[in-house]
Amino acid sequence: MARNVTTAKRVGWSIAAWFVALLIFFPILWTVITSFKSEGAAIAFPPVFFDFDWTLSSYVEVQERSDYLLHVWNSAVISLGSTFIALLISIPAAWSMAFNPTKRTKDILMWMLSTKMLPAVAVLVPFYLAYKNLGLLDTKLGLIIILTMMNLPILIWMLFSYFKEIPGEILEACRMDGATLGQEIVYILTPMAVPGIASTLLLNIIMAWNEAFWTLNISASQAAPLSAFIASYSSPEGLFWAKLSAASTLAIAPILIMGWFSQKQLVRGLTFGAVK
Amino acid sequence: MATTQMRTTARLMLAPSVILLLIWMVVPLAATLYYSFQNYSLLNPITSFAGWGNYYYFLTDPAFSSAVVNTLLLVGGVLLISVVGGTFLALLIDQPIFGQGIVRILVISPFFVMPTVAALVWKNMMMNPIYGIFAWLLSLFGLPPIDFFAQIPLLSVTIIVAWQWLPFATLILLTALQSLDGEQIEAAEMDGAGAVSRFIYLVLPHLSRAITVVILIETIFLLSVFAEILVTTNGGPGTATTNLPFLVYTQALLSYDVGVASAGGVIAIIVANIVAFFLMRIVGKNLEA
Amino acid sequence: MKLRTILLSASSAVAMFGMAHAETITIATVNNGDMVRMQKLTDDFTKANPDIELNWVTLEENVLRQKVTTDIATKGGQYDVLTIGTYEVPIWAKNGWLLELNQVDDVDDLIPAIRDGLSVDGKLYASPFYGESSMVMYRTDLMEKAGLEMPQAPTWDFIKKAAEAMTDRENGVNGICLRGKAGWGENMAFLTAMSNSYGARWFDENWQPQFDTPEWKATLDSYLELMNNYGPEGASSNGFNENLALFQQGKCGMWIDATVAASFVTNSDESTVADKVGFALAPDNGLGKRANWLWAWSLAVPAGTQKADAAQKFVSWATSKHYTELVAEKEGWANVPPGTRKSLYMNDKYLEAAPFAKMTLASINEADPQHPTVKPVPYVGVQFVAIPEFQGMGTAVGQQFSAALAGQKSADEALAAAQQLTTREMTKAGYIK
Numbered sequence: 001m002a003r004n005v006t007t008a009k010r011v012g013w014s015i016a017a018w019f020v021a022l023l024i025f026f027p028i029l030w031t032v033i034t035s036f037k038s039e040g041a042a043i044a045f046p047p048v049f050f051d052f053d054w055t056l057s058s059y060v061e062v063q064e065r066s067d068y069l070l071h072v073w074n075s076a077v078i079s080l081g082s083t084f085i086a087l088l089i090s091i092p093a094a095w096s097m098a099f100n101p102t103k104r105t106k107d108i109l110m111w112m113l114s115t116k117m118l119p120a121v122a123v124l125v126p127f128y129l130a131y132k133n134l135g136l137l138d139t140k141l142g143l144i145i146i147l148t149m150m151n152l153p154i155l156i157w158m159l160f161s162y163f164k165e166i167p168g169e170i171l172e173a174c175r176m177d178g179a180t181l182g183q184e185i186v187y188i189l190t191p192m193a194v195p196g197i198a199s200t201l202l203l204n205i206i207m208a209w210n211e212a213f214w215t216l217n218i219s220a221s222q223a224a225p226l227s228a229f230i231a232s233y234s235s236p237e238g239l240f241w242a243k244l245s246a247a248s249t250l251a252i253a254p255i256l257i258m259g260w261f262s263q264k265q266l267v268r269g270l271t272f273g274a275v276k
Numbered sequence: 277m278a279t280t281q282m283r284t285t286a287r288l289m290l291a292p293s294v295i296l297l298l299i300w301m302v303v304p305l306a307a308t309l310y311y312s313f314q315n316y317s318l319l320n321p322i323t324s325f326a327g328w329g330n331y332y333y334f335l336t337d338p339a340f341s342s343a344v345v346n347t348l349l350l351v352g353g354v355l356l357i358s359v360v361g362g363t364f365l366a367l368l369i370d371q372p373i374f375g376q377g378i379v380r381i382l383v384i385s386p387f388f389v390m391p392t393v394a395a396l397v398w399k400n401m402m403m404n405p406i407y408g409i410f411a412w413l414l415s416l417f418g419l420p421p422i423d424f425f426a427q428i429p430l431l432s433v434t435i436i437v438a439w440q441w442l443p444f445a446t447l448i449l450l451t452a453l454q455s456l457d458g459e460q461i462e463a464a465e466m467d468g469a470g471a472v473s474r475f476i477y478l479v480l481p482h483l484s485r486a487i488t489v490v491i492l493i494e495t496i497f498l499l500s501v502f503a504e505i506l507v508t509t510n511g512g513p514g515t516a517t518t519n520l521p522f523l524v525y526t527q528a529l530l531s532y533d534v535g536v537a538s539a540g541g542v543i544a545i546i547v548a549n550i551v552a553f554f555l556m557r558i559v560g561k562n563l564e565a
Numbered sequence: 566m567k568l569r570t571i572l573l574s575a576s577s578a579v580a581m582f583g584m585a586h587a588e589t590i591t592i593a594t595v596n597n598g599d600m601v602r603m604q605k606l607t608d609d610f611t612k613a614n615p616d617i618e619l620n621w622v623t624l625e626e627n628v629l630r631q632k633v634t635t636d637i638a639t640k641g642g643q644y645d646v647l648t649i650g651t652y653e654v655p656i657w658a659k660n661g662w663l664l665e666l667n668q669v670d671d672v673d674d675l676i677p678a679i680r681d682g683l684s685v686d687g688k689l690y691a692s693p694f695y696g697e698s699s700m701v702m703y704r705t706d707l708m709e710k711a712g713l714e715m716p717q718a719p720t721w722d723f724i725k726k727a728a729e730a731m732t733d734r735e736n737g738v739n740g741i742c743l744r745g746k747a748g749w750g751e752n753m754a755f756l757t758a759m760s761n762s763y764g765a766r767w768f769d770e771n772w773q774p775q776f777d778t779p780e781w782k783a784t785l786d787s788y789l790e791l792m793n794n795y796g797p798e799g800a801s802s803n804g805f806n807e808n809l810a811l812f813q814q815g816k817c818g819m820w821i822d823a824t825v826a827a828s829f830v831t832n833s834d835e836s837t838v839a840d841k842v843g844f845a846l847a848p849d850n851g852l853g854k855r856a857n858w859l860w861a862w863s864l865a866v867p868a869g870t871q872k873a874d875a876a877q878k879f880v881s882w883a884t885s886k887h888y889t890e891l892v893a894e895k896e897g898w899a900n901v902p903p904g905t906r907k908s909l910y911m912n913d914k915y916l917e918a919a920p921f922a923k924m925t926l927a928s929i930n931e932a933d934p935q936h937p938t939v940k941p942v943p944y945v946g947v948q949f950v951a952i953p954e955f956q957g958m959g960t961a962v963g964q965q966f967s968a969a970l971a972g973q974k975s976a977d978e979a980l981a982a983a984q985q986l987t988t989r990e991m992t993k994a995g996y997i998k
Contacts, residue, residue, distance in 0.1 A: 013371040020368060021382040024442070027397050028385055030409070034401065040835045043810045045407035046415075065601060065623070089296065092289030100286035108294070110556060115301040116496050117548035118308065119521045121528045122541025124635065125318065126307035132641045149300040154493060156293060161489050165455075181285055199451075203444075210390045212503065217632060220643040221591055221622050227390060232623040234396055236596040237805060238829050239813070241400065248393045255388045263381050266447065318638035319656060319953030333993055338986060339961070405799035406737075406811060425802040426971035506627075510960065512747035513801050514968025514979075529631045530749075531957030532638065 028252070035059070035245035042241035058246035066229055066247075072254060075225035077140050078215065079208035082147035083201055086155050089148075091197065094159035095189065099171060109160065112153040120213050131218060138220040146218065147208045155204055162196035163189075198265045202258075209255045226251040305545075312538035319532045330539035339515040339523055344547060347519040350434055351498040351551070357438035358494060359487055362445030367479070369446070370453050380450075387443035395507035398436045399425070425509050429516045436504050441497075445490045452486035453479070488559045495555060499548050520544045588875050589618040590645035593633050595862060596623050599695050599902045600648065602892065603883055609891055610882045617875045626750075637662050640869050645876040647865045649691060651682040651934065654863065655951045658690040664866045666692055668877045670885035674906045676926075679861045682934045682945075691863035692884040695825070696904030698928035699758060699857045701845040702812065702830055703819040704838060707731045707738065718846045718855075721762070721787060724819065728795040731818030740795030742817035743788070746804040747967040749959025754858055754948040755821070756966060757959075760784040762849045762856040764939040767950050767987075772943060772996035774987035776962075776980045785966065785976045792970055801971040813837060821847060821856070824928055827921035828899065844924040846931065852939050858948035859932035861905065904929055954994045961986050 022029075034042050036054045044052075062068065097105045127146075128137070136142030166189070174184050212227035219228060233240060233247040259266065315326040334340065369380055386394070402409045403424040411421035424432040456479065464474050502521040505511060511518035511526070518526075524544060528537035594600045604621050611619065622644070624632065629648065636643045637657065649657070657663050669692045672680070676696065683691045701724070703715055711730035716723065728740030744755045757767070765780035775781060792800050795818075797811055805822060809829055812820045813836040820826070833839035847857035864880040866873055882888060889909060892901045898918035901909065903925055909915055910926045919925075937947040944950045949959065962983040969979035991997045 010372050010374070013368070014373040014375070017368050017371065017373045017379050018375070020365065021379045024439070025382040025385055026409075027394070027402060027439070028389065030401055031393075031397055038834070040813070040837070043407050043814060045814065046412050047407070047409060065604065089292050093293035096286035096289040100282060108290075110552065112293070112297055113492065113496055114545075114549060114552060115297050117499060117545050117552075118301075118304060119500050119502075119524050119541055119544050121502065121521060121525045122537050122544065123304045123308055124528060125534045125537075125639065126304060126311065128635055128639050128641060130303075130307075132639060137641055138643055149296065152293065152297060152300075154496075157489070157493060161485070181282070203447075206388060210388070212390050212392055216628060217635065220593075220632075220636075221620050224622070227392075228622075228624065230390060230393060231625050231628045232596050233625075234392065234596075235625045235627075235806060236598065236601075237823070237825060238598055239810060239835055240806070244393075244396065248389075248397075251390065251393070252388050256385060259384065259388060260381050263377060263384070266384075317953060318634065319660070321638075321660060329993075333989075336989075338982065399802070400807070404807070406797060406816060407814065411798075421798055423799045423801075423971075426799060426973075429971075509802060510747040510751070510964070512964035512967040513971035514964055514973050516968070516973065518964070526957050526960060529635075530960055531954060532634060533957070 031245045032249050034241055035249045037242050037245075039239040039242045042245070043239065058242040059250075061243055062233070062246050062250065066232060068229065068250060071224060071226045071229040074140060074219075074223055075209055075215075075227075076254070078143045078147060078223075078225055079205045081140070081144040082151065082208050083204045085144065086148045086152050086204065087197065087201060090152055090155040090159055091193075094156050094163055095185070097156075098160050098163035098166075099168065109157065112156055116150065116153055124217055128218070137218060138223050140223045142218055143215055143223060143225070146214045147211060150211070150214070151204050151207055154207070155200060158200045158203070159193075159196065162200070163193060166192050195265070198262075202262055202266045206255060206259070308538045308541050310538075311534050312542050314535050314538075316534045317532055318534060326535055330535045331543070334523075334527070334536055334539045334543060337523065339511075339518050342515045343518050343520050343523045346430060346515075346517065347499065347521075347547070348551070349430060350437065350501060350519055351495055353431070353434040354438045354441055354498050355491055355494060357434070358441045358445040359490060361438070361442050362449050362490065363483065363487075365442070365446040366449040366453050367475075369450055384443040384447055386439050387441075387447075389440065391440065391501075391503040392507055394440050395436055395504040398439070399508045403432060426513060429509050429513060433504055433508060433517050436508065437498065437501055441494055444494065448486050448490050449483055452483050456482050491559055492555065495551065499544075499551065520547060587616050587618045588872050589620050590870075590872050590875050590879060591620040591622060591643065592646040592648075592879065593622045593624070593629060593644040594646075594648040595626050595629055597626075597862070600862070602896065602900065603694075603888075606888075606891060606895065610879065613882075614875075614878060617878065619879070637867050637869075642867075642869050642871075644867060645870045645872050646879055647867055648694070648862055649865055650863065651679075651859065651861050652946065652949045652951060652955070654683050654691045654865065655685055655945060656953055657865075658685040658688075662868050663690040664868050664870075664873055664877070665690060666866065666877060666880060668881040670881050670887070671906075671908075674886070674908050676905060676907055676929055678859060678929055678932055678934065679905060682859060682861060683863055691865035692880050693861040693863045693905040694884055695902035696859070696861035696929060697824045698859055698904070698925065698932050699755070699822055699847050700824050700827075700924055700928045701819055701821050701847060702826060703727070703843050703845065704731070704815075704817075704841050705843045706841045707733075707818050708843070715843055715845050719848050721848045721850050721856075724821075724848050725787070725791060728791055728819060732795045737816055739797040739811075739817055741791055741819045741821075742797055742803070742808045742811050743792060743800070743821060744804055744808065745792065745796075745800040745967055745970050746802050746807070747960060747963040748804070749949065749956050749963060751804045751963060752967055752970075753959045753963040754860075756784065756788060756963075758847070758858040758948040759788065759856040761854045761938050761947065762847070762852065763787075764850070764852045764854075766938040766940055766942050768942060768944065768991075768996075770941055770943050772991055774984055774991060776984035776987065781980055782976065785969065785980060788966075789969060789976055793972075801967045823860070824904065824921070824925040827925065828903075828919070831920065844921050846924065846928060854937070854939050855931050857928045857931050859929060859934055860948070952994075952996075954990055958987055958990050961990075 041052045131137045131142055174188050215225045216227045230251055233244045312330050313326055314323050316323045405411050405421040405423045414421055500521050502525050505517050505522050509517045511522050524537055524540040527533050527540055607619055633647050665688045679693050679696045713727055732740035744752045763780050763784040765784050766775050808820055811817050812830055815838045830836050830842050831839050847855045849855045866876040889901045898915045916922050932947050934945050934947050949955055965979040965982045968974040969976050
């Protein structure tokens, strides 16, 4: 927004925004700080913020005990794989509903969302049995299938609502000019939709990365992603805050870094500023 | 107007999604319906036909009615916090501030944290009445600590879940906000419209679709929250934080009673659809835009 | 069908290929310190058995239980060695899910109470890795200040008196810390054990729930009295770890919980009160039963495994006397897994390194899973009832009692609700005709 603002106003807004942002971020910051504490210091009261003996011992312990890279690899394959497959299926569907809506479009959308309403805990046993018979237990493929299907409705929804903002008149105009459907998609729709697709993709990767019910219960050792990594550090007998904090920091780090680098796309991608 | 050919193509493009989702819905649903009429416990491998017994058992559970209420309160509470909070956050971040990129990443980062981790961190490091951060803050003012999970259990869980979903709402609303016509705002400013009336007459209508999307998508996820409850309160004290998914969980993964858990799953779908129906009535019209 | 055939033949090809070289067994275990140590020491096993490779799945207790139970009940076959407790073993063995163990090192050396808890019809179905009971841990300095002396075997009346004397809110000291978080393995483990010492029981001989009896009323009343007057803030969400943190920070005068906690609270790296801790048997009420439980994390082999021999070999290694010596040599005697073998408690080096060893053994010996209560009961298990329905029921009852602790319900209301919901569940499960 290119509005003229005074520096004083800008400073005021900045202070307010930074204050709120740090407040929201604080639990994560606290986790990261705690990961450098000893277990005893982690539960000290009053809490110490910086003035403690910084140690890497929790990270050393985590590194010794777990195959962190295997878990990261599994998480990456599962979240990227499911996101790409889901995108392949959802883009045409969202396009179709956004530009050729019928009387039933809204119903179809609602129905798609409603497929997510069956609580996962209720269907674990049937799924486990089916996966056992298909040989999909503890495989990345098995998890990719589940996450693809789980997030598909959300993807379609998000893409649909972005596509909806692309004015139909532009497309109408192309068609008048005799553009084929293929040309329409490649030259007109795609460039306009890329930012939206990119941010949908990013959001979906995050959701898949954080999924912790199926990824934990369908995997055993080979396909175990970061959710299982976390579960091996939470709540043992004895103090575990520093170790869990270290494991959490390691689990969050890749996705946070990805978010950091792509946050412009994540945000700008949803704007369609150029369209309006 | 679209041609017939266009219509056909459109249908073809929609088909894979619909077919896959249909399978995804029908197979588990059929299995769930089947098991919901069976006496089937994992730990007791003798099965028999149960009739409506499992449904009767789940519906007459003393915790059932409070579970429905808690489910709705949790969904409503988180929606309220994340939509209202998200709108203000989005407006705040949209201001010309120093380090906008960093502020943005700080605000959306709770979204990157796994639910179980978030719950563990909040329960033990933030809300613990003896060595948590809040207890420490209150003690600075000479106030007694709040015993979060005993005095305000459902609100505490709501806060934790809202913390995770606030970034999502902020993100969607922020992007919507950025597509707002700056000139229009400036014109209104020139005409002497105050910040509040600019917000009510210009910004809010512009955000209505985004808010609808946030509400719908979050509702779907919030109806099935249970990891946070499991970690913090185990559904207690009493049934103060037991929602429907948690009730199903106690049947499925504590009692390993597949029959009752399936009946609970079917009931949860019905409740979710009722919620969705009313939701569509209230906010659905925004979708036609 | 086709996919399945391909996958099956592929996996069997892999299996055959693997067989020629090394057999990989997958071990599912809990993330507690003793198991983590075992994972680090496995070189000793693989050196002796070069044809066996080990694959670890280490998870927190609740997640592990949920995954392992799902897998074994559906015959998923993901694991070759399971870590389970005294609650699961009798139930699973009766379902035919576990293999009888016949390679366990010196079976007669196992502590009888633990061995009984892991056997069905005289056959051993799991080998104990470490065992625990519960006992009173108290601050010797605060007791002294209060002018009291903790007897070896205190009564509940004494505990109440001591809690009152030690409570010092000004300095953040609570007289007593007890579990309050709802859960069958959380507050109900403690309360069920406590109720045994008050002469209460979950069910009578005809499986009728007994929460409407004066014994349960007395149990819950004393628990609430202790906690409301002398307990910490937030008690209704405290489990083992929360109380451990409180005790280590010097905020509890007494804590009645698992014997394994002793090694944590006396560890000066973590605990601010390491040299001021004393131990005593769990309290009683003069009725002949004490409020201590019995638990053993144990290794078992599922009936469906293709690698039974390798799995049994591993189980016998991990629970052998040789393993105890290995830990002692590498990490010191204080770190060996406690509570499974009589010989350990006759070892002077261990008794010297672990000041709490005698009290641990005495506590374990006090527990009798076959006869846990004053009045006769149709079930086994001290702090649990070894029937499949217990986990769900135990948690639901635990929620009622934690509501009573949080002040949202009266003791009478909580007991009435517990009685109603257990009756309902037992009727559905067919115990009550």
